[in-house]
Amino acid sequence: MNESEIFSRLLTVIQTYRATEKEGKVLEYRSPNTLAEILNLDGPEKNGDWDAVFEWVEKYLTYSVKTNHPAFVNRMWVGANLPSVVGEIITAVTNTSACTFESGPVSTLIEKYMIEQMLEITGFVQGEGQMTTGSSNANMIAMMSARNTWNAQVKIDGLTGQKKLFAFVGADAHYSMDKAANILGIGTGQLIKVTLNDNGEMVPEALRQSLEKVVAEGGAPFFVAATAGTTVRGAYDPILPLVQLRKQFGFWLHVDGAWGGAAVFSPKLKAKYLAGLEEADSFTCDFHKMLGSSLVCNILLINKSVHTFGNVLSAGDGSYLFRDEHVSEVEDFGTVSLQCGRRVDSLKWFLDWKYFGKEGFARRVEGYLLLCEYAEKLVRKSPELEMVVDRTAFNICFRYKVAEERANSFNLGLRTTLYQEGLSLVGVAYIDGKMVMRLLLTNPATTHVDVDKFFERVIEVGNRLLKHENG
Numbered sequence: 001m002n003e004s005e006i007f008s009r010l011l012t013v014i015q016t017y018r019a020t021e022k023e024g025k026v027l028e029y030r031s032p033n034t035l036a037e038i039l040n041l042d043g044p045e046k047n048g049d050w051d052a053v054f055e056w057v058e059k060y061l062t063y064s065v066k067t068n069h070p071a072f073v074n075r076m077w078v079g080a081n082l083p084s085v086v087g088e089i090i091t092a093v094t095n096t097s098a099c100t101f102e103s104g105p106v107s108t109l110i111e112k113y114m115i116e117q118m119l120e121i122t123g124f125v126q127g128e129g130q131m132t133t134g135s136s137n138a139n140m141i142a143m144m145s146a147r148n149t150w151n152a153q154v155k156i157d158g159l160t161g162q163k164k165l166f167a168f169v170g171a172d173a174h175y176s177m178d179k180a181a182n183i184l185g186i187g188t189g190q191l192i193k194v195t196l197n198d199n200g201e202m203v204p205e206a207l208r209q210s211l212e213k214v215v216a217e218g219g220a221p222f223f224v225a226a227t228a229g230t231t232v233r234g235a236y237d238p239i240l241p242l243v244q245l246r247k248q249f250g251f252w253l254h255v256d257g258a259w260g261g262a263a264v265f266s267p268k269l270k271a272k273y274l275a276g277l278e279e280a281d282s283f284t285c286d287f288h289k290m291l292g293s294s295l296v297c298n299i300l301l302i303n304k305s306v307h308t309f310g311n312v313l314s315a316g317d318g319s320y321l322f323r324d325e326h327v328s329e330v331e332d333f334g335t336v337s338l339q340c341g342r343r344v345d346s347l348k349w350f351l352d353w354k355y356f357g358k359e360g361f362a363r364r365v366e367g368y369l370l371l372c373e374y375a376e377k378l379v380r381k382s383p384e385l386e387m388v389v390d391r392t393a394f395n396i397c398f399r400y401k402v403a404e405e406r407a408n409s410f411n412l413g414l415r416t417t418l419y420q421e422g423l424s425l426v427g428v429a430y431i432d433g434k435m436v437m438r439l440l441l442t443n444p445a446t447t448h449v450d451v452d453k454f455f456e457r458v459i460e461v462g463n464r465l466l467k468h469e470n471g
């Protein structure tokens with residue numbers, strides 16, 4: 001098979017997949033053991049056999065989760081925007097590293113351009129930014145920037161002999177904060193989980209008390225993170241009261257907008273959910289979540305920066321890569337990234353940006369919120385279903401109503417049945433010990449009819465399981 005035949009076959013495979021990815025089951029479920037047998041990964045190696053390559057591709061596609069299917073409501077991302085898919089293909093074909101201007105001239109300029117755009121939208125002045133490998137790592141870099149800003153000497157001396165450092169997050173903050181505390185030598189024991197109100201939002205007064213306690217005991221509160229859209233409940237921690245507390249305690253204020261940070265595109269939603277964001281020290285947002293760019297696509301921004309990334313992240317001798325004579329021309333992103341090789345994540349993002357525009361993103365996010373309101377109404381109207389907690393933004397945490405003592409096992413069974421029958425893939429989580437199904441609507445093609453169908457299936461399968469139990 002020559003290259004032209006390979007590419008035309010590939011295109012046919014892609015088109016066939018795309019043509020049917022919204023139909024039928026959301027996946028052909030097989031148990032791990034059965035799937036392993038079907039795949040037979042240990043099968044013969046046939047050197048240079050293109051037919052064999054395409055056979056593997058077919059197997060991969062047959063048993064993959066169709067993330068663009070309307071019944072895929074499991075995660076914060078879905079099948080990617082088409083312009084970003086085009087960008088990904090070009091990125092793969094051109095295979096380079098975005099660590100230097102030398103190896104990625106266009107990607108470097110695109111990344112800088114996108115950072116400028118995002119700084120402006122966020123309201124950060126004299127800021128800097130970088131695309132990272134996702135919000136988990138962006139949160140860690142933010143915490144690291146806070147740590148080394150608190151004491152620049154930590155970079156050389158480490159934490160030994162320093163005051164004990166304390167970081168503060170809401171009790172529902174993403175687990176990547178615990179990982180960051182571990183990796184950065186803070187220790188998870190020094191990551192204080194601040195009390196939430198009934199809506200799942202951080203209580204500023206509780207934060208103030210925790211800060212005072214730490215200070216009184218001789219600790220140093222160096223980092224506070226507000227979550228803009230918590231992963232399970234979708235709650236937005238209030239930013240403005242934290243800005244006030246920063247005046248007194250002098251910590252670094254980070255906003256984790258991995259999920260709900262996308263509201264920044266809509267002036268209306270920004271005012272409602274992100275008031276005070278422009279006063280934060282750093283902000284991260286995943287473009288691969290609500291905004292639909294293909295995984296991974298993230299931005300981390302720093303406000304009023306004095307070359308923070310350079311001071312905090314640069315280390316070691318990279319002169320074989322980053323040559324001084326280029327620095328004046330354009331600064332290389334590789335000098336301030338965690339890793340050496342950097343995947344080009346900027347092209348797909350840029351193509352989405354140009355295709356949909358800022359307005360397009362704003363309308364998309366606003367549209368999701370309307371759809372969420374509709375979904376919540378359906379739950380509240382249905383005699384079979386109930387909201388487990390109130391919806392404050394984008395997350396709908398509901399369950400099928402049965403006696404409290406068996407609600408968890410029943411709903412888990414219901415959710416597993418939906419998954420294994422390929423009817424729907426919906427997330428699960430626990431809120432105060434109660435299992436909830438977490439409906440997330442992040443597919444721009446999703447309509448009211450899809451939402452209707454989703455709940456119809458949940459009710460249908462729930463009723464069937466009940467009948468089965470009783471009969």
Ligand SMILES: *Cc1c(COP(=O)(O)O)cnc(C)c1O
Pocket residue numbers: 076133134135136137174176227229230231256257258259286298
């Ligand atoms: C998804 C999420 C993260 C992690 O982001 P990744 O890009 O998957 O690493 C962090 N914080 C919140 C609030 C999230 O929802």
